[in-house]
Amino acid sequence: MTRARAHGGDAKSIPLYGERDAFLVGASEKGRGAYAARDIKKGEVILQNQKPLACHRTLANATTRCGRCLKETRDGAFCDSCASNAKREFADFERKYVDMTALNQYCAYNGGLKFPLLCARIAAMILSGSLKEQTLEWLCHASNVNNQETMPPQWIEESRLLSAAFNGADGGLITPEWYAGVTSRLHLNAFRVEIPPTSSSTTSSDWKSAMAASLDAITTGRGSGSAIYVLPSLLNHSCAPNIDVKWESGDAAVTLRASDDVAPGEELTITYIDANASIDARQRALEPYGFTCACARCVEDRQRST
DSSP states (O other), X not given: OOHHHHHTSOGGGOOEETTTTOEEEEEETTEEEEEEXXXXXXXXXXXXXXXXXXXXXXXXXXXTBOTTTXXXXXXXXXXXXXXHHHIIIIIHHHHHHOOOHHHHHHHHHTTOOOHXXXXXXXXXXXXXXXXXXXXXXXXXXXXXXXXXTTSOHHHHHHHHHHHHHXXXXXXXXXXXXXXXXXXXXXXXXXXXEOOOOOOOOOOHHHHHHHHHHHHHHHHTTOOSEEEEOSSGGGOEEOSSXXXXXXXXXSSSOEEEEESSOBOTTOEEEEOSSOTTSOHHHHHHHHGGGTOOOOOHHHHHHHHHHO
């Protein structure tokens, strides 16, 4: 695939992104995606420490993670490097106008929901002027949730709880339609952030305990939090991905590293699920994303099973 074909326009005018202009944004039958603009070698970093547009810690991590960057903290307060920016970006607004009590209880009762919390953070950032509402339009979204007749009833309930949490301070921003648009983008583009433990203990047993807790969080889907990004969120899924997603700086800044050689024009893909699972388990795990994977590995697995 040439640069022009991947983008659908004039190759000379295509902007390039990442380390050493590693990739470009293009369109395919799956929608918008990222494509190699040059030869990429296995192990090469194509995007380093990309900060999220917005992130939110899980309810389980409310007292152990920074509320802005998800870095480990003693009491869940903002870390030193985030405190002043957090106040400007959303924290002052949330403290003055937003009461999350009922929404937090709803999320906890329903198994620790994460997207209503991230939606609340996004709304506060928009209303504080630190995030442009139009920025989210860059991300893929579901096309059948534009009105209350087609959107999931759960989203309508969540939007009403979120609106009530802002108690009229949202200026009419939070409607079921707005919530469905943002939430559908989160379902398709948000990452479960999985930051490795950074225990300062020198004992082997304590380090193992920290690692076990981290692996348990990943297994149960809790992770460190959830985040939405500009460029990383463009990468589509494959059950045989060529890009690894890592959180290497102790916070929500993400690094993308090639797990295989990638040729120019080849799509860059990540896995949304446990790629080591069987094909049936993988397809079940992908159901919430609303598509059936047709990557080369899935096609081969289906042929082998028939």
